[in-house]
Amino acid sequence: MDNLEHRIKKAIESNDKKTSFAxxxxxxxxxxxxxNGRKGVAAFWRIAAVFLGLLLTLGVVASLNNRAxxxxxxxxxxxxxxxxxxxxxxxxTVPAQVRxxxxxxxxxxxxxxxxxxxKDVPDETIKWQKNxxxxxxxxxxxxxxxxxxxxxxxxxxxELLALKNHAASESTELPQSANPFELKSERVxxxxxxxxxxxxxxxxxxxxQKNFIENRNNLNSTIxxx
Amino acid sequence: xxxxxVIHKVKKGDRRAQKLLFDKYVDRLFAVARRYAANDELAExxxxxxxxxxxxxxxxxxxxxxxxxxGWLTRIVINQTLMDRxxxxxxxxxxxxxxxxxxxxSWIEEMDDGALIDLVNELPDGYRTVFLMNAVDxxxxxxxxxxxxxxxxxxxxxxxxxxxxxxxxxxxDYGQSGT
Numbered sequence: 001m002d003n004l005e006h007r008i009k010k011a012i013e014s015n016d017k018k019t020s021f022a023x024x025x026x027x028x029x030x031x032x033x034x035x036n037g038r039k040g041v042a043a044f045w046r047i048a049a050v051f052l053g054l055l056l057t058l059g060v061v062a063s064l065n066n067r068a069x070x071x072x073x074x075x076x077x078x079x080x081x082x083x084x085x086x087x088x089x090x091x092x093t094v095p096a097q098v099r100x101x102x103x104x105x106x107x108x109x110x111x112x113x114x115x116x117x118x119k120d121v122p123d124e125t126i127k128w129q130k131n132x133x134x135x136x137x138x139x140x141x142x143x144x145x146x147x148x149x150x151x152x153x154x155x156x157x158x159e160l161l162a163l164k165n166h167a168a169s170e171s172t173e174l175p176q177s178a179n180p181f182e183l184k185s186e187r188v189x190x191x192x193x194x195x196x197x198x199x200x201x202x203x204x205x206x207x208x209q210k211n212f213i214e215n216r217n218n219l220n221s222t223i224x225x226x
Numbered sequence: 227x228x229x230x231x232v233i234h235k236v237k238k239g240d241r242r243a244q245k246l247l248f249d250k251y252v253d254r255l256f257a258v259a260r261r262y263a264a265n266d267e268l269a270e271x272x273x274x275x276x277x278x279x280x281x282x283x284x285x286x287x288x289x290x291x292x293x294x295x296x297g298w299l300t301r302i303v304i305n306q307t308l309m310d311r312x313x314x315x316x317x318x319x320x321x322x323x324x325x326x327x328x329x330x331x332s333w334i335e336e337m338d339d340g341a342l343i344d345l346v347n348e349l350p351d352g353y354r355t356v357f358l359m360n361a362v363d364x365x366x367x368x369x370x371x372x373x374x375x376x377x378x379x380x381x382x383x384x385x386x387x388x389x390x391x392x393x394x395x396x397x398x399d400y401g402q403s404g405t
Contacts, residue, residue, distance in 0.1 A: 004392060005361035008346055011339035012261065012362050019257035023270060028248055031277055032241070 230289050237285045244281060251296070252277075255303045261358055262307040264351075272307040279306060300363060305373055308355065312375050337400075345395055353388030360385050 021027070235243030256273050263269035279302055287298060349357060355374070359365040360381075365373070367381040374381070 004389065004396075005357075007337065008342050008392075009362045011342040012346070012358075014339050015343055016254055016257035019253050019260070021253050021256035021273075024249070024252055027252070027270070027274055027277070028245060030274060031248065031281075032245075034278065035244070035281060036241075 229292055229295070233284065233287075233289045233295070236281065247280075248277065251299055254296070255299060258300050258303045258363070259307045261362075262304055262311075262355060264311065268310070269307065272310070273303060276303040276306040297364075304359065304363060304365075308373055311351075311355075312373075345392060345399075348395060349388055349391055353384055353391055356381055356384040357388035357392075 232243045232246050236247055252273070255276065256269065259269035259273045259276065260266060263272055276299075280299060283302070287295075289295060346354060346357070356370055359370045359373070360367065367378045367385070370376075370381040371378040376384075
């Protein structure tokens with residue numbers, strides 16, 4: 001290096017050492033605020049990024065769960081549809097049946113009775129009271145039905161007894177009038193057809209009507225006019 | 227605290243270590259900035275920006291010794307100071323021309339530091355920058371060319387022109403010149 005340059009370098013280095021920067025503190029405060037501000041912003045974005053990442057992760061997990069749930073529900077629905085389809089198919093193969101039900105409804109008799117209604121009683125007590133009253137009503141209805149049945153049985157017994165008596169009386173009468181006619185095989189020579197004539201005025205042919213409903217078989221009173 | 231530990235803590239973002247580093251080098255770096263800036267105000271702005279860069283880029287810096295650290299800091303300050311003046315300086319280099327004449331001086335050793343600095347400050351901007359970068363801060367012409375956005379030969383010629391200018395001025399002011 002040339003002498004001039006060397007000398008200038010020395011002079012400048014010497015001058016640099018003497019130099020003192022007056023605005024040192026101001027510059028440091030500027031630098032400090034700038035760097036801390038940047039740090040603050042960086043920290044904010046870091047936290048925001050973490051928070052957003054967390055939200056994103058939660059969203060993804062929730063959507064996956066929801067999807068799995070929906071898939072399971074779809075499977076259940078498909079299963080149910082298949083089951084119902086099978087049921088429909090099986091019902092279509094069964095022949096139609098008509099079932100008739102006869103329902104006998106007894107006419108209810110309205111029963112009035114005095115009843116004490118307590119106030120400010122617990123719900124449980126009211127429920128028990130209602131059940132008790134219902135049971136009493138049911139028992140009363142059953143007693144009525146029972147009485148009706150008993151009466152009917154009595155009537156039927158009486159009718160049965162009458163029928164028995166009647167049957168017994170008829171069975172005693174039968175041997176007296178048994179075999180009033182005796183049928184004998186006989187050869188008859190038929191001559192030329194003649195107008196029928198009543199030989200005996202006591203005997204008369206009776207022609208029964210088509211809708212003859214009389215069930216009495218008293219031939220003496222029907223065929224013979226006695 | 228050892229400088230290496232301070233640097234390590236600055237890299238980790240320790241505020242106290244940052245302040246220590248700032249206090250230790252701010253004066254020297256301000257002198258460097260003022261050397262290349264057009265005025266003190268611009269030098270201060272450049273220094274502020276340079277410190278921001280220093281704190282940002284320090285994690286990439288590997289500490290070897292203090293001279294290496296000072297060289298690194300100085301270069302950041304110079305680059306930052308010259309960044310705004312790059313366009314202005316590149317036009318200067320195209321316009322100005324001087325003869326490449328070498329003069330040797332033997333009496334310069336006895337000259338006053340202040341007078342020498344004043345003499346350097348009298349140099350035109352283009353010459354002064356290249357001259358200071360090469361002669362004082364140890365930049366090679368290739369590096370100067372990269373920093374200033376000029377060709378290496380331009381840097382070289384600018385340096386010699388600056389040198390000639392100084393010699394001429396010395397001859398005029400002090401009536402002496404040497405070969």
